[in-house]
Amino acid sequence: MPDYETLEHDVLVIGAGGAGLRAAIEASAAGVRVGLVCKSLLGKAHTVMAEGGIAAALANVDERDNWKVHFADTMRGGQYVNQWRMAELHAKEAPDRVRELEAWGAVFDRTKDGRILQRHFGGHKYPRLAHVGDRTGLEMIRTLQDHGVHQGIDVYMEHTVLSLLKDDDRVVGAFGYERERGRFKIFRAKAVVLATGGIGRAYKITSNSWEYTGDGHTLAYNAGAGLIDMEFIQFHPTGMVWPPSVMGILVTEGVRGEGGILTNKEGRRFMFDAIPENYRAQTADNEEEGWLYCQGSKDARRPPELLTRDHVSRCIVREIKEGRGSPHGGVYLDISWIKQKLPNAAEHIKRKLPSMYHQFKQLADIDITEQPMEVGPTTHYIMGGVHVDPDTQMSRVAGLFAAGECAAGINGANRLGGNSLSDLLVFGKRAGEFAAKFAKDNSLGKIDNNKIESVVREALAPFDRSNGESPYQVQKDLQDTMQNLVGIVRNESEMREALGKLDGFKERAENAAITGNREYNPGWHTALDLKNLLTVSEAITLAALERKESRGAQFRDDYPDKNEEFAKVNTMITKAADGSMNVRLEPLPEMPGYLKQVIEEIK
Amino acid sequence: MKATFKIWRGDAKGGEFRDYTTEVAEGMVVLDAIHDIQRTQAPDLACRWNCKAGKCGSCSAEVNGMPKLMCMTRLSDLPLEKPVTVEPMKAFSILKDLVTDVSWNFRVKRKIKPFKPRSPDAPDGTWRMQQEDIDRVQEFRKCIECFLCQDVCHVLRDHQMHERFIGPRFLIHVAALEMHPLDTEDRIEELRNTQGIGYCNITKCCTKVCPESIQITDNGIIPLKERVVDDFYDPFGWIWRWMKKKRNS
Numbered sequence: 001m002p003d004y005e006t007l008e009h010d011v012l013v014i015g016a017g018g019a020g021l022r023a024a025i026e027a028s029a030a031g032v033r034v035g036l037v038c039k040s041l042l043g044k045a046h047t048v049m050a051e052g053g054i055a056a057a058l059a060n061v062d063e064r065d066n067w068k069v070h071f072a073d074t075m076r077g078g079q080y081v082n083q084w085r086m087a088e089l090h091a092k093e094a095p096d097r098v099r100e101l102e103a104w105g106a107v108f109d110r111t112k113d114g115r116i117l118q119r120h121f122g123g124h125k126y127p128r129l130a131h132v133g134d135r136t137g138l139e140m141i142r143t144l145q146d147h148g149v150h151q152g153i154d155v156y157m158e159h160t161v162l163s164l165l166k167d168d169d170r171v172v173g174a175f176g177y178e179r180e181r182g183r184f185k186i187f188r189a190k191a192v193v194l195a196t197g198g199i200g201r202a203y204k205i206t207s208n209s210w211e212y213t214g215d216g217h218t219l220a221y222n223a224g225a226g227l228i229d230m231e232f233i234q235f236h237p238t239g240m241v242w243p244p245s246v247m248g249i250l251v252t253e254g255v256r257g258e259g260g261i262l263t264n265k266e267g268r269r270f271m272f273d274a275i276p277e278n279y280r281a282q283t284a285d286n287e288e289e290g291w292l293y294c295q296g297s298k299d300a301r302r303p304p305e306l307l308t309r310d311h312v313s314r315c316i317v318r319e320i321k322e323g324r325g326s327p328h329g330g331v332y333l334d335i336s337w338i339k340q341k342l343p344n345a346a347e348h349i350k351r352k353l354p355s356m357y358h359q360f361k362q363l364a365d366i367d368i369t370e371q372p373m374e375v376g377p378t379t380h381y382i383m384g385g386v387h388v389d390p391d392t393q394m395s396r397v398a399g400l401f402a403a404g405e406c407a408a409g410i411n412g413a414n415r416l417g418g419n420s421l422s423d424l425l426v427f428g429k430r431a432g433e434f435a436a437k438f439a440k441d442n443s444l445g446k447i448d449n450n451k452i453e454s455v456v457r458e459a460l461a462p463f464d465r466s467n468g469e470s471p472y473q474v475q476k477d478l479q480d481t482m483q484n485l486v487g488i489v490r491n492e493s494e495m496r497e498a499l500g501k502l503d504g505f506k507e508r509a510e511n512a513a514i515t516g517n518r519e520y521n522p523g524w525h526t527a528l529d530l531k532n533l534l535t536v537s538e539a540i541t542l543a544a545l546e547r548k549e550s551r552g553a554q555f556r557d558d559y560p561d562k563n564e565e566f567a568k569v570n571t572m573i574t575k576a577a578d579g580s581m582n583v584r585l586e587p588l589p590e591m592p593g594y595l596k597q598v599i600e601e602i603k
Numbered sequence: 604m605k606a607t608f609k610i611w612r613g614d615a616k617g618g619e620f621r622d623y624t625t626e627v628a629e630g631m632v633v634l635d636a637i638h639d640i641q642r643t644q645a646p647d648l649a650c651r652w653n654c655k656a657g658k659c660g661s662c663s664a665e666v667n668g669m670p671k672l673m674c675m676t677r678l679s680d681l682p683l684e685k686p687v688t689v690e691p692m693k694a695f696s697i698l699k700d701l702v703t704d705v706s707w708n709f710r711v712k713r714k715i716k717p718f719k720p721r722s723p724d725a726p727d728g729t730w731r732m733q734q735e736d737i738d739r740v741q742e743f744r745k746c747i748e749c750f751l752c753q754d755v756c757h758v759l760r761d762h763q764m765h766e767r768f769i770g771p772r773f774l775i776h777v778a779a780l781e782m783h784p785l786d787t788e789d790r791i792e793e794l795r796n797t798q799g800i801g802y803c804n805i806t807k808c809c810t811k812v813c814p815e816s817i818q819i820t821d822n823g824i825i826p827l828k829e830r831v832v833d834d835f836y837d838p839f840g841w842i843w844r845w846m847k848k849k850r851n852s
Contacts, residue, residue: 243630
């Protein structure tokens, strides 16, 4: 076997967005040696794109808020298939995690009395999102990054992990390559934390960057962990739709939090037309009340634009399908109308939503203080992921932890805006803490050289094929298929068709050829990432077929209603002994009485 | 409509511009053209990118000689009758094609003293700050670390003084820390000695290329220069800062 560079750490964290950085900081604080691997440069992970804010019941703006309300909101938003224990821990610990960021130098927008300001967001009963204009994610990742680099963490930028390494039943490291030279490296570790984010690149229209190819999902699946809730993919209601080159880029929910309204081509505020029963009591029934809510009136109820993302996306799709969409196949999102209400509206918009102003001005020639935006749903986030123990974040594979988007459980069938950044902090910390503990209780394992050799052979195979197809083309066809057949509205026959096509893509991916050498070769990386995209695409489709109902982000037109049978189960994907993908329904743990009571009280 | 792109291809050992012609559609940015070329003609063309919305600062390059984020540079703003040149940033050494070795920036940042807050203002461990007191710091914290300001700074670009000057990005980083209402650390001595603030002669090139419109020179570097001068050349200022430091520690 060639002599691959071998690096040793106690805890290896894969992924350097919010969850990975937070995990690395925590593990390091526990006194173990930490390695942090990131696919891009440090500070460029998808967390940087988060706009709206971090949900935490600080109660700085509305003193009625507390962890119980946040917990109840999260469970309602997730249609009660969340792992209740994760939702509980998240609601209880998020405030401390936000305050900790301030102690590390984050500079949040302030209330009049000098505390952290909080804003309204969809599905949250009270103004709950700590924020910095509409660039909260940047503030968060930079704070963690700048704090993290002083904690003695070894950072490996532009490295990609190809496989986890196991010694018997335990994960003992990872094997990957560095982008610059294309050299392989062995990372030995006593515990591994996956924090690789999402799968957005499986879809054509997405807010996600090239990195989000389901790497952690696939690494965990191949190592023997289970994936739950893979059918639940959040299509964010407001992505840009025009011009075509920017299609999918996110427009923050903060626009609606600040009073932005959704209208169709007839000028109608269509969100008032279908308010779901379980939200009716919390939702404004007239436009004035909705505006007062956004202005901070405590007696007003939230406007229907701030209903959960799954619902808003479906309403937008309905308007477009029924011919009431905007010229470029979206609907209108209008914040400029607030000039009827505020004397200095243009300035207010620019201050509250500076990057949205900038983004539309520069990319679409639209001045959002004067004109409405055109928006439509975009693949944004996957609620599903690695099944973990709620307290420790360890998967069912010893020594393998997961946190953030690539883990699952807190969000159930639909994630509330703002709950992702807080999830990254709360469970990133927990994963780091328990991974460090696990590392202290275990030694380095044996490295399986045969495994490494087979990974290397497979990784280098695309260089040996002289006349195969371009991996970019396979990726594009896969994205079209997932978008068209396993998208916002699903049914059995289309998803069966998708499964057939996925088999074809697998074959094509195995014959994909590339040119050039191993140094910083994006064609090669695309070929390698394809395997992960294919794995998560199959998992999504199988899970979506298994859940024969519509709930949260999963909408099936062959089963348009919720079904009690599926109210207390998660789909679980595992790898069978013969290498095939298995799906089954797994009962949810029973919620304890005190939490049931919380949900009852806060109806 | 078609347009031609002259893209620099090569590595640390050398390289050349190569022409690629691709279809141009409404609303396209330079990064879209690069991706099209990558997909159809040059699959191993190396470039960095992530968010494609001007938020991550990965896709910095020089477009027609100007330091730009490729994702925010509209083709409709460029003269397409002649080839559009796209080349890597010049202040850093080349890794491959449009990708440069920016690791120096990360090493520089690690050497800057981190944030050190005063003790909390309230018993629950929190602080109080007024919005108007943090507006300036928030302006600096908009930085997306695209390093275009470093690229265009002549101290780094032409004189290659990377070992003696931290560049506008990190002067702004120091300014954000120094002007943070809660911070108690003192970074003035290093600014003058090891971080080389004196090398900046305020040509404002950095400010001009900042995609976040941070007033790097006026709001950041000049006030820092004033602090350095106050500290080292004004005896009253020196005593005042020394007393302040004592009080804070």
